[in-house]
Amino acid sequence: MSKKATLQIDGKSYDFPLITGTENETAIDIKTLRGATGGVTTIDPGYKNTGSCESAITFLNGEEGILRYRGYAIEDLADKADFLEVAYLLIFGELPSKEQLDKFHSDIKAQSHVDEDVKKILDGFPKSAHPMGVLSSLTSALVAFNPSSVNVDSEEDMYNAIVRLMAKFPVLTAWAYRKRVGLPLDYGDDNLGYVDNFVKMMFKKPSGEYTPNKVIVDALDKLLILHADHEQNCSTSTVRMVGSSHAGLFVSISAGIAALWGPLHGGANQAVIEMLEAIKEDGGDTHKFMQKAKDKQDPFRLMGFGHRVYKNFDPRAKIIKKSADDVLDALGVEDPVLDIAKGLEKEALEDNYFVDRKLYPNVDFYSGIIYRAMGIPVEMFTPMFALGRLPGWIAQWREMRLRKEPIGRPRQVYIGENHREFKSLDKR
Numbered sequence: 001m002s003k004k005a006t007l008q009i010d011g012k013s014y015d016f017p018l019i020t021g022t023e024n025e026t027a028i029d030i031k032t033l034r035g036a037t038g039g040v041t042t043i044d045p046g047y048k049n050t051g052s053c054e055s056a057i058t059f060l061n062g063e064e065g066i067l068r069y070r071g072y073a074i075e076d077l078a079d080k081a082d083f084l085e086v087a088y089l090l091i092f093g094e095l096p097s098k099e100q101l102d103k104f105h106s107d108i109k110a111q112s113h114v115d116e117d118v119k120k121i122l123d124g125f126p127k128s129a130h131p132m133g134v135l136s137s138l139t140s141a142l143v144a145f146n147p148s149s150v151n152v153d154s155e156e157d158m159y160n161a162i163v164r165l166m167a168k169f170p171v172l173t174a175w176a177y178r179k180r181v182g183l184p185l186d187y188g189d190d191n192l193g194y195v196d197n198f199v200k201m202m203f204k205k206p207s208g209e210y211t212p213n214k215v216i217v218d219a220l221d222k223l224l225i226l227h228a229d230h231e232q233n234c235s236t237s238t239v240r241m242v243g244s245s246h247a248g249l250f251v252s253i254s255a256g257i258a259a260l261w262g263p264l265h266g267g268a269n270q271a272v273i274e275m276l277e278a279i280k281e282d283g284g285d286t287h288k289f290m291q292k293a294k295d296k297q298d299p300f301r302l303m304g305f306g307h308r309v310y311k312n313f314d315p316r317a318k319i320i321k322k323s324a325d326d327v328l329d330a331l332g333v334e335d336p337v338l339d340i341a342k343g344l345e346k347e348a349l350e351d352n353y354f355v356d357r358k359l360y361p362n363v364d365f366y367s368g369i370i371y372r373a374m375g376i377p378v379e380m381f382t383p384m385f386a387l388g389r390l391p392g393w394i395a396q397w398r399e400m401r402l403r404k405e406p407i408g409r410p411r412q413v414y415i416g417e418n419h420r421e422f423k424s425l426d427k428r
């Protein structure tokens with residue numbers, strides 16, 4: 001393939017270099033477009049065809065349903081690694097040695113306290129506040145208690161900010177849950193693993209001992225791995241955009257949490273369970289809801305289906321679907337919505353509307369069924385997604401800053417009024 005693309009505008013030709021990634025993806029480098037053409041730019045709503053950066057963190061191939069973190073297949077990582085190992089891999093680029101992993105975990109445990117004054121902020125929220133709004137606010141508020149901004153050119157400073165966030169975010173997530181259910185805000189146990197400790201912080205009752213259920217810990221660990229990164233998705237692009245102004249790491253992550261909350265993105269896992277419950281309440285007629293999903297006049301969409309990049313099965317959905325069967329069996333949970341979900345999937349995969357548009361179950365389609373079986377309430381499903389995505393957001397923010405990417409500032413095509421003279425009030 002020639003290493004350039006030629007654009008013709010008004011009979012003139014303009015050449016632009018082609019860049020090729022390590023997995024042979026090709027992009028037209030249009031950095032010089034506006035200058036070379038005297039002002040011509042591009043437009044691509046939703047950036048469906050536009051790359052924002054070069055990145056070495058996650059590779060996904062939507063046509064073949066491939067997902068790799070730093071070159072390792074998601075299937076291998078979900079099966080053989082634990083979440084803290086994967087967090088280290090995403091952030092620092094290599095799987096950690098035992099010494100590195102132990103140090104990472106002990107440095108995180110050393111930072112797991114959250115200033116007691118943060119509880120006063122949490123007190124200000126009504127119990128009914130959605131945990132994603134609480135989490136975004138508290139993550140942003142962490143800046144007030146960790147005021148020194150990250151010196152990205154200092155490895156030590158960057159490392160300390162990373163372990164602080166990895167330590168405090170699970171505490172804030174557990175507190176957001178405990179606030180909703182009226183439980184006291186406290187901590188877990190530094191003698192436990194990262195995910196075991198989170199489960200204990202979530203479910204420990206004020207009285208009596210609590211030992212995390214291994215089935216729940218192992219299943220949650222796997223779910224967090226599957227959610228850990230996904231290249232330039234909406235929330236990660238938000239984290240990069242906010243960080244590109246040299247705003248701090250914590251506030252950049254806070255913005256990412258807000259973006260993830262949307263039902264078209266991470267909020268879909270909550271919307272899927274609400275949809276499945278509605279179908280169950282309506283008598284379980286999946287065919288009726290399939291027709292609604294295909295009806296352009298009906299705003300109903302099949303939540304948990306479709307993806308901007310995957311035009312094949314989302315490899316995460318395959319793993320989660322199998323895990324759902326295993327976890328519900330192990331916990332002795334019967335959930336009728338699992339059968340409804342499987343019925344919807346079967347029907348969609350045989351329906352031309354979905355087949356033609358290459359709409360398959362995505363990461364959000366089955367995950368909520370597992371969370372529910374674990375005793376996690378539906379409003380906490382997207383916070384679970386955020387807990388998993390945290391290391392990916394950190395890794396992407398760090399890469400963007402270390403590569404000294406420019407501040408994000410897209411162009412536009414103006415379609416408003418041409419110049420017009422001001423009219424005084426008495427003349428309008």
Ligand code: SDX
Nearest residue numbers: 230233264265266268293301302303304305306307308357
């Ligand atoms: C996540 O980007 C990431 O990587 C995200 C994520 C991550 O890990 O960060 O993978 C996590 O956000 C997964 C997606 C979760 N969202 C949902 O499940 C919500 C339901 N899905 C859709 O809203 C939709 O599929 C999106 C938002 C996921 C993708 O939308 P696109 O790429 O903008 O596609 P589109 O809306 O242009 O749809 C193309 C066609 C349209 O029909 P036509 O106009 O061609 O006739 O497919 C139809 C859409 O109407 N369509 C659906 C559908 N999804 C797309 N029709 C019914 N039900 C659906 N779910």
